[in-house]
Amino acid sequence: MNPLDLLFSLSFVFLVMFLTYTTLIIVPFVRRRRAPEGDPRAFEWHAFIPCRDEATVIAETLKRTRELSPDMHVWIIDDASVDGTGDIVSAVAATDPLVHAVIRRLPDARTGKGAALNAAYRGLREWRAAREDGVGDDRTIVIVLDADGSISPNALRQAVGPEAFGSPTVGAVQVAVRMSNRDDPAPLARRGRLAQRWARYLIRMQDIEFRTTIAAMQVLRMRTVSVGLGGNGQFTRLSALQDAAIGQGTPWGDALLEDYEVGLRIMLAGYRTVYAHDAFVSQEALPSARRLLTQRTRWCQGGLQCARYLPRIYSSRAFTNAGALEAAYFLAIPYIQLIGFVLWPAVGIAMLVSGALAPGGLLGWMVASAWIVPLWVLTGILPFASWPLVYVLREERQPLWRAAGWGLGYWLYMYQSYVCVLRAFGRTLVGRRGWTKTRRNAEAGRLLLAAES
Known part of the structure; x- marks a missing residue:
């Protein structure tokens, strides 16, 4: 198995793990x-x-x-x-x-x-x-x-x-x-x-x-x-x-x-x-x-x-x-996300490089590989975007049309976890483990007003 095959195999395993876990949590929740x-x-x-x-x-x-x-x-x-x-x-x-x-x-x-x-x-x-x-x-x-x-x-x-x-x-x-x-x-x-x-x-x-x-x-x-x-x-x-x-x-x-x-x-x-x-x-x-x-x-x-x-x-x-x-x-999620931080961009770059080197040129490869776009939507966006739909149907009882905008927003919002994982590992590596209090909104607002005055 060459490095490219190993990279694609690892990404497939991670994708299956993610989709399986998403299914395992969403089905019991909507049936509770x-x-x-x-x-x-x-x-x-x-x-x-x-x-x-x-x-x-x-x-x-x-x-x-x-x-x-x-x-x-x-x-x-x-x-x-x-x-x-x-x-x-x-x-x-x-x-x-x-x-x-x-x-x-x-x-x-x-x-x-x-x-x-x-x-x-x-x-x-x-x-x-x-x-x-x-x-x-x-x-x-x-x-x-x-x-x-x-x-x-x-x-x-x-x-x-x-x-x-x-x-x-x-x-x-x-x-x-x-x-x-x-x-x-x-x-x-x-x-x-x-x-x-x-x-x-x-x-x-x-x-x-x-x-x-x-x-x-x-x-x-x-x-x-x-x-x-x-x-x-x-x-x-x-x-x-x-x-x-x-x-x-x-x-x-x-x-x-x-x-x-x-x-x-x-x-x-x-x-x-x-x-x-x-x-x-x-x-x-x-x-x-x-x-x-x-x-x-x-x-x-x-x-x-x-x-x-x-x-x-x-x-x-x-x-x-x-x-x-x-x-x-x-407990393994931070480690999985850290690997994913490197894995998913590497997969994207590898696909572009392989397409550029394939016979018929990059344009021909893009046409032949158009199926990747709906696959990405189904496996990369929909698992996150489906939660706002559950939210408006079962929790908050908001108009159904809100689920579309919130779905895209929630998918983007979840990327903050990658930033937090990098920061958490960085703090761990340098030995920083102090407990930082999260300021209340009223307190933060008061400090902002004081700074502006």
Whole structure:
């Protein structure tokens, strides 16, 4: 086999893998049924909200979270904020016994989201140890929310349904994610029309991504028993967190993808994780390409760090064979994309060169090879462009004609993953693993106005 044949064979294998995985996630997603609900009153609820300079949003988030249940405990972890977040939280905690302020200070603070959540975990265990009443650890549920998170009213009922915490084998539940600003007509303050359109495009693409592609991956994982947890809208049993900490010291690790990592630890401890698509948490989408790439680079690098769990996954009896394969494929995606970054341009160049050297000239080769164009559309564009169609038919109920424009836009949007993969590998190679906070939109807007004034 010559190098050209090897190149084409490798590209064919990668293409088959991609199309197979796309089919495997889209079919169960469009066929899924609504999950039954349960009674949340039999459980004790604690919400962990890590904060770092969140003064613009934390008061409203705290109010919304307390309204979920009259007995909801809210643990606000102030990670050495400099904008007064700690003062706001401490003032509320002084008057409300269900609000707990976890104040972290430098140099121990700002070491990652996992470390902040572990601080609240230790505080919760100490608080429970001092009590003489309360439900057991298996009926104590910890919710992880972003500082701008807003959870749906039915989330607690969905979380305790018979397919979720109603089953004693379930250790964690992840709800769906939606973008709260997806219909904001002017997401950028004091910016021109073109900038506003660009921001609206980015926001809509993130909403499509989370509510279709990522959600479909989770629905498939329900069948492979390998649902991944997210950093927002994550529900866990306290007993599962305790078991996940055995041998580790803490439930959350130091990976930049601490949410997926804690899910792996919970599954390795023998629990199932499930996905509840009929409940959701809302969060802000990022209207800035720079901030989006920073966020996704951190996620990608965190996935690279979580690859160290693969030997434990494949040797664990807690994982199904399908679950181990799914986890391995997910953790291998950055490596596949890195290869694809070189492979696909190389295939294109090789085809052009072979056409130029073929008898009959380049024009004759182009006519004879016209079939490549529809093949490229069917295998390279349609798998991405089909998700907005699912979005308007099943999720957002938008006019059908929008799916066409959004389909092309979503195909182009997904190329940002190649940029993030390169950045993630670059950061890994030079030893950069610091956790970079994604600024809230209100905070970014305030900084922009300050810079312009």
